[in-house]
Amino acid sequence: MLPPELSRSATALAAAIRSGHVRARDAADHFLARIARHDGAVHAFLHLDPVQVRADADAIDARIARGDRTGALLGVPVAIKDNLCTRGLPTTCASQILVGYTPPYDAHVIERIKAAGGVILGKTNLDEFAMGASTENSSFGASRNPHDLKRVPGGSSGGSAAAVAAGFAPLALGSDTGGSVRQPAALCGIVGHRPTYGAVSRYGLIAFASSLDQVGPMALNVEDCTLLMDVIAGHDERDSTSRAGAFDGVGARRDGALTGLRIGVPAEYHSDGVDAEVRAAVQRVEQLAVAAGARLVPLALPLTEYAIPTYYLVVTSEASSNLARFDGVRYGPRDEAGDLAGMYGATRRRFGDEVKRRIMLGTYALSSGYYDAYYKKALQVRQRIGEEFAKAFEQCDLVLGPTTPTPAFPLGEKSDDPVQMYLCDVFTAPAPLAGLPALSIPCGRSKSGLPIGVQLQGPSGADARLLAVARALERALALDLSPLESPRGA
Amino acid sequence: MDVREAQKIAGLSRLSLTEAELTRMAGQLTAILGYFQKLSEVPTDGVAPASHPADMRSPLRPDVAAPFVTKDPLVQLSRGAEGELYRVPRVLE
Numbered sequence: 001m002l003p004p005e006l007s008r009s010a011t012a013l014a015a016a017i018r019s020g021h022v023r024a025r026d027a028a029d030h031f032l033a034r035i036a037r038h039d040g041a042v043h044a045f046l047h048l049d050p051v052q053v054r055a056d057a058d059a060i061d062a063r064i065a066r067g068d069r070t071g072a073l074l075g076v077p078v079a080i081k082d083n084l085c086t087r088g089l090p091t092t093c094a095s096q097i098l099v100g101y102t103p104p105y106d107a108h109v110i111e112r113i114k115a116a117g118g119v120i121l122g123k124t125n126l127d128e129f130a131m132g133a134s135t136e137n138s139s140f141g142a143s144r145n146p147h148d149l150k151r152v153p154g155g156s157s158g159g160s161a162a163a164v165a166a167g168f169a170p171l172a173l174g175s176d177t178g179g180s181v182r183q184p185a186a187l188c189g190i191v192g193h194r195p196t197y198g199a200v201s202r203y204g205l206i207a208f209a210s211s212l213d214q215v216g217p218m219a220l221n222v223e224d225c226t227l228l229m230d231v232i233a234g235h236d237e238r239d240s241t242s243r244a245g246a247f248d249g250v251g252a253r254r255d256g257a258l259t260g261l262r263i264g265v266p267a268e269y270h271s272d273g274v275d276a277e278v279r280a281a282v283q284r285v286e287q288l289a290v291a292a293g294a295r296l297v298p299l300a301l302p303l304t305e306y307a308i309p310t311y312y313l314v315v316t317s318e319a320s321s322n323l324a325r326f327d328g329v330r331y332g333p334r335d336e337a338g339d340l341a342g343m344y345g346a347t348r349r350r351f352g353d354e355v356k357r358r359i360m361l362g363t364y365a366l367s368s369g370y371y372d373a374y375y376k377k378a379l380q381v382r383q384r385i386g387e388e389f390a391k392a393f394e395q396c397d398l399v400l401g402p403t404t405p406t407p408a409f410p411l412g413e414k415s416d417d418p419v420q421m422y423l424c425d426v427f428t429a430p431a432p433l434a435g436l437p438a439l440s441i442p443c444g445r446s447k448s449g450l451p452i453g454v455q456l457q458g459p460s461g462a463d464a465r466l467l468a469v470a471r472a473l474e475r476a477l478a479l480d481l482s483p484l485e486s487p488r489g490a
Numbered sequence: 491m492d493v494r495e496a497q498k499i500a501g502l503s504r505l506s507l508t509e510a511e512l513t514r515m516a517g518q519l520t521a522i523l524g525y526f527q528k529l530s531e532v533p534t535d536g537v538a539p540a541s542h543p544a545d546m547r548s549p550l551r552p553d554v555a556a557p558f559v560t561k562d563p564l565v566q567l568s569r570g571a572e573g574e575l576y577r578v579p580r581v582l583e
């Protein structure tokens with residue numbers, strides 16, 4: 001087993017492997033052993049191939065033996081959300097409609113991780129097609145929160161968040177359309193970063209809502225999150241929204257970020273709808289920031305309450321179009337039923353309830369007679385939400401608030417009520433609508449021991465600033481950020 | 491949304507739903523659309539619709555043909571692959 005200082009830091013682990021103190025194979029064995037022991041209870045992984053993981057780790061050790069020690073992630077295992085294409089590894093989006101699909105190519109972010117010496121550990125659970133906030137919409141069964149196995153890990157990147165929190169992987173990738181990296185990070189007590197729209201290529205990310213989808217890093221601490229962000233960020237011509245020079249990895253590691261910092265604190269983020277323990281934990285972060293030299297700027301973001309309906313109209317409209325490709329013709333299972341339309345209908349019965357609901361909603365919002373009232377209206381409010389943020393960032397450097405209104409909720413509590421589940425995204429949906437970067441770091445625990453996350457949102461392109469501030473806040477908070485020894489509440 | 495309308499939208503969505511599913515879906519979509527009505531409270535006269543994040547730029551690349559190396563394995567993923575083509579049920583009689 002790895003010593004604690006290496007199991008709680010991917011950065012230290014990469015350094016130890018580079019210097020020859022630890023073999024990549026030992027690291028792989030450590031995490032595989034933890035998965036074998038505890039993932040039966042957590043169900044973070046959908047696909048795991050220990051033979052391949054060990055072979056990949058051995059290849060890294062052989063490289064090091066030849067004197068090649070390059071690569072920021074040298075020998076570090078990384079867990080991958082199962083909506084990112086991985087060559088030779090099943091990629092299902094947790095859907096029955098992609099059962100048996102094994103992509104012949106790697107997503108851009110997977111290429112980057114491999115080029116940096118990282119070891120692909122396995123594919124993690126998610127809500128089907130990333131549609132959900134709890135992983136309960138996975139067609140392979142929900143993941144569980146390692147801090148309390150009776151509760152959800154959040155979603156949709158719940159498997160990735162649970163894997164990191166449970167010490168199954170030191171790093172993970174998720175995707176964030178309306179909060180799917182940050183919300184599970186908050187609920188599982190880890191760090192999750194949604195990059196600025198365009199900072200990370202989506203080539204090989206199975207599309208859900210293309211004007212919102214971003215791939216994001218998840219880790220136990222900000223330093224590790226920055227390490228992975230630095231590897232995956234950068235221009236890729238295969239994604240037409242990808243930007244060059246969008247991430248300043250050096251700036252992200254700079255200290256002293258809090259002195260003179262103007263932190264926007266919107267009144268709307270402290271409403272009665274927010275759990276009292278969450279509010280108290282976030283206020284403590286504000287006080288620590290002030291003690292370190294930051295200034296709080298009271299803000300009004302009155303459109304916050306309209307972000308959820310706006311987001312769900314945009315996301316369902318785009319999803320209804322993106323998911324049209326799953327029809328049995330080109331990939332995945334095919335269910336024959338008479339003519340071509342019959343085959344489409346029969347094959348698409350494999351979608352789960354929430355996916356069908358969103359395809360129907362989006363089709364409705366885009367249909368003749370309803371387009372202006374729903375889709376166009378949502379795009380206009382989206383424009384105004386972007387303008388509201390732009391105005392806010394004239395007065396402050398970043399906006400701080402809770403990531404989620406409550407800590408992790410019990411499995412089954414919201415699964416029969418779509419609107420209640422949608423409201424989980426109340427604080428995470430606004431940033432994607434405006435294309436802004438945002439991240440969540442742990443900031444405390446509830447009395448019952450559940451993690452609480454605080455969210456930082458910044459102007460477009462301010463990813464490095466967010467990470468630098470998050471690192472300073474993390475130091476001020478001085479929480480124990482070790483992975484759990486074993487899952488709780490069995 | 492009534493069941494008849496749900497049936498129409500399911501058809502447009504290429505979804506084949508049972509009667510029970512249509513009834514349930516009509517009820518749920520009615521509730522969700524009701525909640526979405528909240529947007530009518532926001533004045534948007536003269537506001538340009540934002541289909542993308544505000545400051546998105548789409549960089550251009552040279553229009554140069556390049557080999558598409560994964561074509562064959564991609565085509566072979568289909569249950570109906572025949573050479574370079576996909577076989578599907580007859581569309582026209």
